[in-house]
Amino acid sequence: xxxxxxxxxxxxxxxxxxxxxxxxxxxxxxxxxxxxxxxxxxxxxxxxxxxxxxxxxxxxxxxxxxxxxxxxxxxxxxxxxxxxxxxxxxxxxxxxxxxxxxxxxxxxxxxxxxxxxxxxxxxxxxxxxxxxxxxxxxxxxxxxxxxxxxxxxxxxxxxxxxxxxxxxxxxxxxxxxxxxxxxxxxxxxxxxxxxxxxxxxxxxxxxxxxxxxxxxxxxxxxxxxxxxxxxxxxxxxxxxxxxxxxxxxxxxxxxxxxxxxxxxxxxxxxxxxx
Amino acid sequence: xxxxxxxxxxxxxxxxxxxxxxxxxxxxxxxxxxxxxxxxxxxxxxxxxxxxxxxxxxxxxxxxxxxxxxxxxxxxxxxxxxxxxxxxxxxxxxxxxxxxxxxxxxxxxxxxxxxxxxxxxxxxxxxxxxxxxxxxxxxxxxxxxxxxxxxxxxxxxxxxxxxxxxxxxxxxxxxxxxxxxxxxxxxxxxxxxxxxxxxxxxxxxxxxxxxxxxxxxxxxxxxxxxxxxxxxxxxxxxxxxxxxxxxxxxxxxxxxxxxxxxxxxxxxxxxxxxxxxxxxxxxxxxxxxxxxxxxxxxxxxxxxxxxxxxxxxxxxxxxxxxxxxxxxxxxxxxxxxxxxxxxxxxx
Numbered sequence: 216x217x218x219x220x221x222x223x224x225x226x227x228x229x230x231x232x233x234x235x236x237x238x239x240x241x242x243x244x245x246x247x248x249x250x251x252x253x254x255x256x257x258x259x260x261x262x263x264x265x266x267x268x269x270x271x272x273x274x275x276x277x278x279x280x281x282x283x284x285x286x287x288x289x290x291x292x293x294x295x296x297x298x299x300x301x302x303x304x305x306x307x308x309x310x311x312x313x314x315x316x317x318x319x320x321x322x323x324x325x326x327x328x329x330x331x332x333x334x335x336x337x338x339x340x341x342x343x344x345x346x347x348x349x350x351x352x353x354x355x356x357x358x359x360x361x362x363x364x365x366x367x368x369x370x371x372x373x374x375x376x377x378x379x380x381x382x383x384x385x386x387x388x389x390x391x392x393x394x395x396x397x398x399x400x401x402x403x404x405x406x407x408x409x410x411x412x413x414x415x416x417x418x419x420x421x422x423x424x425x426x427x428x429x430x431x432x433x434x435x436x437x438x439x440x441x442x443x444x445x446x447x448x449x450x451x452x453x454x455x456x457x458x459x460x461x462x463x464x465x466x467x468x469x470x471x472x473x474x475x476x477x478x479x480x481x482x483x484x485x486x487x488x489x
Numbered sequence: 490x491x492x493x494x495x496x497x498x499x500x501x502x503x504x505x506x507x508x509x510x511x512x513x514x515x516x517x518x519x520x521x522x523x524x525x526x527x528x529x530x531x532x533x534x535x536x537x538x539x540x541x542x543x544x545x546x547x548x549x550x551x552x553x554x555x556x557x558x559x560x561x562x563x564x565x566x567x568x569x570x571x572x573x574x575x576x577x578x579x580x581x582x583x584x585x586x587x588x589x590x591x592x593x594x595x596x597x598x599x600x601x602x603x604x605x606x607x608x609x610x611x612x613x614x615x616x617x618x619x620x621x622x623x624x625x626x627x628x629x630x631x632x633x634x635x636x637x638x639x640x641x642x643x644x645x646x647x648x649x650x651x652x653x654x655x656x657x658x659x660x661x662x663x664x665x666x667x668x669x670x671x672x673x674x675x676x677x678x679x680x681x682x683x684x685x686x687x688x689x690x691x692x693x694x695x696x697x698x699x700x701x702x703x704x705x706x707x708x709x710x711x712x713x714x715x716x717x718x719x720x721x722x723x724x725x726x727x728x729x730x731x732x733x734x735x736x737x738x739x740x741x742x743x744x745x746x747x748x749x750x751x752x753x754x755x756x757x758x759x760x761x762x763x764x765x766x767x768x769x770x771x772x773x774x775x776x777x778x779x780x781x782x783x784x785x786x787x788x789x790x791x792x793x794x795x796x797x798x799x800x801x802x803x804x805x806x807x808x809x810x811x812x813x814x815x816x817x818x819x820x821x822x823x824x825x826x827x828x829x830x831x832x833x834x835x836x
Contacts, residue, residue, distance in 0.1 A: 435697025
């Protein structure tokens, strides 16, 4: 591809808004500020590997993983229904998935607060039906629920976009050659949809790993996740060095997970949403 | 480049240029005010504009830290800001504030003597108090039938999952320090560790660590007890008559939100006028009436209905505040507070 001058605005944009901030993060991560000035140091990273921070990291990974798996289990069938022929109102379904995303993310999460609270909508409904009340607000269940609710479209849409592009002829051929429905799915449809699954997993896992709003609102601040930790360093403590170091560890984790994903992704890279 | 993209680009650049130019137009002097969200009776701004001919551009922030980060990052210029006491100290240490000239704020004479010359600004060279208050316990009298006068009640297993704590490291650690009888500004690591242990013990009893939602949760009857700032408590009590507010006997944190002028302010003259205006007794009164927060302005307080202005949970007298302390900036020790708080929350 020939480099053209049309690239320049993008390069400038990337330099200002991506490269420079990244370098700043790296700089802050490797320096500590003492009253005498700032010096190069690995202290920030060493500090991250103290047990309490590792526990936060572990909890973040676990919650993000659980949310991603649930999103996949819920999202894949929906994507199949949307891509299949059996359901005629595909656009309506698609719209139902996309419309909530037009609303502010914070507003939607706040709405869950009023649904889940002790005298909230859910419990009023349960009482009316004569069922026992449930109190899941401010538990890890609520946090996972919030993540699944907010990130599900990011799982459904890439899988749908891949599934809808699978040549129907391939599926028919598998059937003609004697494969039953299960075999068609496990041997043909699912392997072909892997790129979508991979990009769906990445698009859910990453925001789930770094969210701090959901865990604060629905977890009642009891579930400090890595995102909360970073936010606290920058806004409350003013320890930009430590905050940057945690951010860098996160970047490494995300790069690792992307590397693992692309290993599974195989050759067919065209049909992803990226 | 096709003709169409050229036209689009031209239109875009025109739009950008006109935006920049309109920003430069200076027909009226402008005052940039940066305050907490919903922290002023906004009709006051209109009146100030009408009276002085100064146009006020009013922006708001949610936390001290948001404001600090925005000013620190540069690029924005405000003329009046409203930091809290400890944030004022931090900004002073980082040389981020202009001195104020009290001779240009004659209405400062209405500020009660006891609120002048606080530790964070001993000679009021940089700030004047705007609102003040305490931290205490808001409780629902239908769920708590014993008298609330001690922080100990927040550790009572009877109220398991009925307690709301503040999701704010300084405030929550302060509660534990007060219960233990230590200073809320302690730099002693052993005392801090002890406070951390206490908070970890308390965690199973806590329903949630909240900030702004606390008052609404209490109004809705979602919890029995909440650690809360006095101004929020006033709001809660107005919305739900079952709620009461108490300042525990072990002591409290007295806090101030102050008015100050950040370095880089372009309209220092106007900033003084605005501060003077806010200290006019009837204006201070209207602010207090609207916000429910306590004002340090005695002129304004005299106009407040007596049942409020003599309510010692809203306007505590000096003898109610013998054990009260103002937060001071902790410097590097803040990191230990952060570590202990993270330990509590990750527990």
